[in-house]
Amino acid sequence: MWKLAPAGTGKELRAVFVETLQEIMKDNKKVVALEADLGGASGFTKIQKTNPDQFVQVGIAEANMVGIAAGMSMRGYIPYIHTFAPFATRRVLDQVFLEGAYAKNTINIYGSDPGVCVAANGGTHNSFEDIALMRSIPETLVVAPADEVQLAWTIRECAKLTGVHYIRANRKGNPTMYAEGSTFEFGKGNVIREGSDVLLVSMGEMLSKAYNAAEKLAACGISVEVVDMFTLKPFDAELIRSEAAGKKLVVTFENHNVIGGLGSCVAEVLADEGAGIPLKRIGANDVFGQVGTYDYLCQAFGLTEEHIIDTIKDALK
Amino acid sequence: MDKAELLKLKKGSAAIRIQTLKMLKWRRYGHLGGAMSIVELMSVLYNKHLNYDPKNPQWEDRDYVVLSKGHAGPAWYSTLALHGFFDPEMLYTLNEGGTKLPSHPDRTKTPGVDATTGSLGQGTSVAAGIGYAFRLNKSSQKVYLIVGDGELNEGQCWEAFQFIAHNKLNEVIVIIDNNKKQLDGTLEEIINPFDIAAKMEAFGFHTIRANGQDEEALSDAIDEAKAVKDSAVCIVMDTIKAQGVPYYYDRSDSHSPKFGPESDAAIDSVIAELQAFIDENGGM
Ligand SMILES: Cc1ncc(C[n+]2csc(CCOP(=O)(O)OP(=O)(O)O)c2C)c(N)n1
Numbered sequence: 088m089w090k091l092a093p094a095g096t097g098k099e100l101r102a103v104f105v106e107t108l109q110e111i112m113k114d115n116k117k118v119v120a121l122e123a124d125l126g127g128a129s130g131f132t133k134i135q136k137t138n139p140d141q142f143v144q145v146g147i148a149e150a151n152m153v154g155i156a157a158g159m160s161m162r163g164y165i166p167y168i169h170t171f172a173p174f175a176t177r178r179v180l181d182q183v184f185l186e187g188a189y190a191k192n193t194i195n196i197y198g199s200d201p202g203v204c205v206a207a208n209g210g211t212h213n214s215f216e217d218i219a220l221m222r223s224i225p226e227t228l229v230v231a232p233a234d235e236v237q238l239a240w241t242i243r244e245c246a247k248l249t250g251v252h253y254i255r256a257n258r259k260g261n262p263t264m265y266a267e268g269s270t271f272e273f274g275k276g277n278v279i280r281e282g283s284d285v286l287l288v289s290m291g292e293m294l295s296k297a298y299n300a301a302e303k304l305a306a307c308g309i310s311v312e313v314v315d316m317f318t319l320k321p322f323d324a325e326l327i328r329s330e331a332a333g334k335k336l337v338v339t340f341e342n343h344n345v346i347g348g349l350g351s352c353v354a355e356v357l358a359d360e361g362a363g364i365p366l367k368r369i370g371a372n373d374v375f376g377q378v379g380t381y382d383y384l385c386q387a388f389g390l391t392e393e394h395i396i397d398t399i400k401d402a403l404k
Numbered sequence: 405m406d407k408a409e410l411l412k413l414k415k416g417s418a419a420i421r422i423q424t425l426k427m428l429k430w431r432r433y434g435h436l437g438g439a440m441s442i443v444e445l446m447s448v449l450y451n452k453h454l455n456y457d458p459k460n461p462q463w464e465d466r467d468y469v470v471l472s473k474g475h476a477g478p479a480w481y482s483t484l485a486l487h488g489f490f491d492p493e494m495l496y497t498l499n500e501g502g503t504k505l506p507s508h509p510d511r512t513k514t515p516g517v518d519a520t521t522g523s524l525g526q527g528t529s530v531a532a533g534i535g536y537a538f539r540l541n542k543s544s545q546k547v548y549l550i551v552g553d554g555e556l557n558e559g560q561c562w563e564a565f566q567f568i569a570h571n572k573l574n575e576v577i578v579i580i581d582n583n584k585k586q587l588d589g590t591l592e593e594i595i596n597p598f599d600i601a602a603k604m605e606a607f608g609f610h611t612i613r614a615n616g617q618d619e620e621a622l623s624d625a626i627d628e629a630k631a632v633k634d635s636a637v638c639i640v641m642d643t644i645k646a647q648g649v650p651y652y653y654d655r656s657d658s659h660s661p662k663f664g665p666e667s668d669a670a671i672d673s674v675i676a677e678l679q680a681f682i683d684e685n686g687g688m
Contacts, residue, residue, distance in 0.1 A: 124554065126588045127659070144588065146557035146595035147524050178523060207433065207499045209506040211474065211522030379501030387501065 089269035089277060092236075094295075097260040103235040104197055104256070105130040107242040108167060112138050118246055119159060121145055121168040123152045128258065129169045129199060150179045153194065157186035160193040165246055171205075172198030172214035172255060176221055187251040188224045195245045195252045201231075202342035203384035204257045204292060205376060213376020219347025221253040222320040228252040228273060229320040231291035236265040237317055244273065255291065259381075262295035264315070274321040278330065282312030285399055286330050288353055289340040290316045293390060297340050300395035309399060319352060327356040331364050336402050340395055341370040342388075367398050405620045409452070411685055413619035416447035416486075418678040419688055421648050423482035425671050427495045429663060434498070434507070437658035439479035441583040441616065441643040442471075442550060446483040448622045449548060453630075458488035461515040467545055468534050470519040472527025472561075473552035473581065474508040475660075481505050481514065489516035518547075525558030527551070528578075532564045535576035546630070549578050554586025557595050562607070569608030569636040577629050578609065578638040581616065583645040587659050601640045609638040616641030617648075649674050 112118045112134070124147045126132035135142040143159075145152040149170050156166035168175070175198035176183070187194045198217055200206075205213045221229045228250060232238040238256055245252045264279070271277065276288070280301050289297035294315050301311035312330060316323065331337050337357065339350040350368030357366055371388045385391055421443045428434040449469065450456070457463045471480050478498060485492040490504075497503040504513045508522030519534075521527040531549035538545045551561060568576050582600060584591055591597045604611040610632045614625035622641065629637040645659070646652030651670030652661065661667060682688060 122588065124557065124587045124594055127657075128587070132588055144594055147554055147586065148557045148559060148595075151559065174523065207507055209499070209508055209522070210510065211506075211508045211520065377501075378499050378503060378506035383501035 089271055090266040091279060092263050092266040095263040097235045097263045099258065099260050100235060100238055100256045101130045101199065101258040103238050104242060105133050107239045108134060109137055111243060111246050112141050115165070115246065116141065117163055118165045118167070119143060121152050121156055121166055123147055123149045123170045123174070125170055129197070131169055149174045150182045153179045153182035154186050156194045157190065157192040165193060165195070167195040167197060167242070169197040169199060171208070171212055172201040172217045173212055176214060176217040176253070180220055183251060184224050188226055191250070193249045193251070195254065197254050197256065199256060199258045201255045201257070201291070202371065202376070203381060203388060203390060204259070204342070206381045206384065207378060209378030210376045215344040215371040215376055216347065217253070217255060218319050218343050218349070219351070222347070224251065226250055227320055228318070229255070230273070230318055231255045232317055233291055233294040233315055234261045234264045236267060236269050237271060240269070240271055257292050261292045264294055264298070271317065273318050274323055275318070276323040276326045277315040277317070278312060279315050280311070280313040282310040284309050284335050284403070285311045286314065286334045286337045287311050287340065287395070288314045288316050288327070288337070288349060290319070290349060291342060293340050293342050296390070296392050297395065300392040303392065303396055304399060307400070309403065311399070316349060319349060322352045322356070324356045327353055328360055328362070331357060331362055334364060336399065337364055337366045338395065338399060339366070339368045339370070342390055343370050345370040345372055365402065367402055369394060369398055405623060410620055413447050413451050413623065415682050415685060415688060416451040417444045417619060418682050419486055420446055420479065420482050422675050422678050423486060423492065423495065424479045425649070425675055427478055427482060427498055429668060429671050430496060431498050432663045433660065434478055435475040435660050436649070437585065437645040437652060437660070438473055438476045438552060438581070438583065440647045440649055441581050441645055442476055442479050443648060444617055444619055445550065445579065445622055445641060446479055448619050448626065450483050450487045452623055453626050454548070455545070456516070458516070461489060465543070465545060468518040468547040470521065470527045470531040470534070470547060470549045471509055472521050472531070472549060473524065473555050474521030474527065477507060477509045480509060480517070484514070484516040524552065524555040525560035528561045528564035531576050532567050532573065535568065535573045536571065538575040539571070539573065545575065547576050549576055551578065551580050552586070553580055553582045553584065553591055553597060553600060554594070556580070556597060556600065557586070565604070565607050565609070572635050574632050574635065574637050576636070577626065578636070580638065580640045581643055582640050583643040583647070585645040585658065589656070604638045604640065608636060610635040611638045611640060613640050613642065616643035
């Protein structure tokens with residue numbers, strides 16, 4: 088069961104990742120963390136200090152890291168690997184596909200700074216396609232946690248599962264959404280705000296903006312239901328079907344290309360159902376990322392509360 | 405090398421170092437360590453060895469530069485600005501939204517930038533392809549490929565090196581910046597490189613070791629590399645991470661430091677010293 092928390096600024100997600108791994112490593116010596124020379128960026132070098140036997144430094148060799156994780160998992164280890172989201176997905180896709188998913192090995196992948204979270208690292212390090220890539224591989228779990236509580240829960244749960252699990256998360260803190268102690272279910276979305284006119288679906292670092300936009304729209308007499316679809320795969324089609332029913336409009340809001348991401352997931356469900364409800368997909372629209380501050384990039388790609396509000400008002404006219 | 409030419413190269417290095425430090429200090433973050441260790445190389449290339457036309461950056465017959473360790477972009481941007489590719493004022497747009505100077509080089513954005521890099525390893529293959537095209541065109545152009553020593557962790561580098569060596573592709577001058585550190589620590593701590601020059605020799609390269617802080621040694625190495633006719637060529641530059649800014653030599657954050665009052669003072673004193681050197685020697 089989950090509960091919402093009062094608004095607040097969350098802890099750095101990389102710190103949450105490190106501390107959660109350190110905690111599960113205490114009871115499970117099979118849990119190992121692998122880095123590709125970004126341990127300074129992820130904080131994984133702290134694990135090297137506290138749990139030297141459970142830390143593996145592979146150097147700047149991401150494809151190699153995926154293969155090593157696969158091999159270790161064949162001997163019962165539970166690897167968590169980290170690199171930036173584009174390198175954790177695009178750059179190593181065949182290794183993840185073949186030695187990970189196809190060969191039925193276990194790899195937990197932390198792809199950090201997805202999409203606009205990339206900020207100063209710019210277009211070469213941007214990933215607007217990581218969800219699309221990872222969800223196209225059979226049997227994967229693809230998760231975009233909204234905050235520290237959901238991330239910590241995700242990390243702990245992944246240790247109990249086998250297979251390829253992709254965890255897409257900021258390194259910095261996201262606004263707090265959930266109360267301490269909340270639990271979730273993979274493959275189940277959460278209705279975090281009730282509403283009757285519009286269904287607004289989001290996840291990850293964008294969820295709080297979706298929530299705030301819905302609150303503001305209430306003041307204009309538009310009732311918006313907000314769903315946290317933190318699991319992109321397996322996708323909660325049932326929830327989309329039931330919650331879209333009777334609404335005038337469905338909107339998706341994601342820090343990802345609208346091609347292949349959350350917008351596509353929802354579109355597939357609505358089309359399969361023959362729901363006939365209009366859908367607006369907000370996200371990067373078939374464009375490359377670029378350099379700039381997080382706020383600049385959010386503006387540039389329409390990832391703002393204002394853009395949600397305008398889109399919904401326009402569509403309902 | 406005659407004295408006047410050496411002085412020109414040394415002043416060139418000083419100017420690039422000053423400009424890069426000013427830019428990074430203004431920006432308050434950036435990949436200082438790896439930018440500093442290629443400063444002398446940039447001066448030697450742009451003041452002596454490279455064929456280019458700043459007024460026509462796309463000139464068909466130019467020599468190419470591929471900065472595979474793309475995070476060192478700021479050192480390249482300073483060099484390009486100082487050599488007339490664009491107004492040095494533009495340096496103060498580094499990483500701003502809409503800039504032509506992103507943290508990692510982008511060939512579609514910046515005049516003088518020949519290849520898009522930032523995902524380590526990939527520039528090596530691109531340089532191999534450019535060199536191969538030069539060969540097919542029977543052109544005497546060269547492509548200068550600058551690779552980080554940590555970057556050598558990437559298997560792709562060695563795939564490219566195999567191809568370059570197999571084809572005796574001396575159109576590509578491979579230059580390895582051996583500053584002995586990567587992001588999480590020293591190369592030896594992360595992934596032991598053993599003897600990089602010996603590895604390159606074993607791969608089939610005519611390999612030259614040169615002091616990367618010494619413009620004359622670098623220039624001689626490039627001359628030697630250009631003269632090699634029947635083999636791939638590689639220069640292993642012996643450098644220091646954050647070269648020229650001793651404050652960072654023993655610091656673990658030299659790769660991408662945060663700036664504060666203490667580092668500002670250290671950087672300012674380096675800038676003042678270098679500026680005095682330029683001024684005492686007749687200015688730029
Ligand atoms: C494929 C890829 N993985 C990781 C990174 C992140 N990264 C940027 S610089 C760097 C260390 C580079 O070390 P080195 O090549 O020795 O560069 P230098 O010390 O000269 O700065 C890392 C890991 C990257 N840019 N690309």
